[in-house]
Amino acid sequence: MFIVYGDKRTSIKVYGFLWKQNNKMATQTAKMEDLSDMDDYSLLDLLEQTQKSNETMSKEINMFEKFLKQLGDSKDVQSKAGIPTMPSSQVDMRAQRKKGKTNKGGGTSIDKTLKLTVEQKCDIATRELEELRDEQQRAKEDYERAWDNHKAIVDEAEIRTTEIKKSWYEFDRDIVKGALNQRTGKIKGEKVVKYFDERIKAKDALIEKLRLKNATLRVKKRKLGGHLKVKEEAGEVRxxxxxxxxxxxxxxxxxxxxxxxxxxxxxxxxxxxxxxxxxxxxxxxxxxxxxxxxxxxxxxxxTDLLQRVQTETTTVNNEKSTAEEVNAEARKKLEDFKVPDVMEYVQERSSLYELSKKVRAWERKVEIAEMALRSYKQTWARMSHQHTERLHQQRAPTHPPRLH
Structure with a gap:
């Protein structure tokens, strides 16, 4: 596989690679003549180099065979690729010369005149690289297209899943739970029909909306195509x-x-x-x-507490002043007070005792009088009741019995 970045760099890199391979093959050919003088390690290195060169040659051969299959006949290939054709006499002479050299030296020689030149190899490699690049670009476009398709399918599936969940939630809310008759335990048919009618109307409205949007996008597409054609005709294409x-x-x-x-x-x-x-x-x-x-x-x-304290302080001060005045008067009275004699105190106590006895006696008399008054009132009430009954009996008319 050749990695290139432009036509000139491609030719230079491919040319250097092929030149190195030719040098390796020349050195290997020179070394093959002295195989008897090499040790095991050298032979192992030579074997690895030969295998690598064989792999490279097989890749080149596959590439050239593919190139030949694409272009067709070998003569057409030589004429198209710029490969010079050789007459049969020269080929026979070179074959005899090769045979003579083989018979004389007892070894093998490589006929380099029948090989492709480095420029031809570079041309073939460049074309192969361009084809690989085109195939890679086509594969990338195919992969991107497939990726877009799968992404669109996944997005559509997610949207559809969301719509299904929403529809199931609305159906469960409006029909399974909302349209259930509490008395019979069955779903009302009118609400089910109404629900599906509303859903059909909503779908029709969505279809009409998408149809209008599709028509708008088609008109926009035609306009953009017309603008692109105008630009192509005017030469404004990038x-x-x-x-x-x-x-x-x-x-x-x-x-x-x-x-x-x-x-x-x-x-x-x-x-x-x-x-x-x-x-x-x-x-x-x-x-x-x-x-x-x-x-x-x-x-x-x-602040409220301070105001209350101030009010209480004012009240206490007023009470204090009043108490001081009363205390002053009491002190004056105490100063002017004279203790009475003992006999006078005894007389006053005896008079108080006599008055208490009189009060208790009068209270007893009052109680007796109240009891007599209550008995008099009861007697009076009974007599008045009897008197009223007598008056009613006297006033009632006495009629003789009638004879029928």
Missing amino acids: SEVDFEQLKIENKQFSGKFDEKNEELLKLKLSAGNTLQILNSYKKKLHALSAECGQLDSEISQR
């Missing part, structure tokens, strides 16, 4: 050089875009750090605000 330039500009802009993305990422990180700091300060501010509110309420409580 060439390969323009596409290469656009690729270069795309790479440049991609680099700038990556730089801007890095800057944006740094700014996002700084914004995230700033947001974290802001959130911490907000938390502190919230805590301080709560503490400030608590302190305000405590200050208001302390």
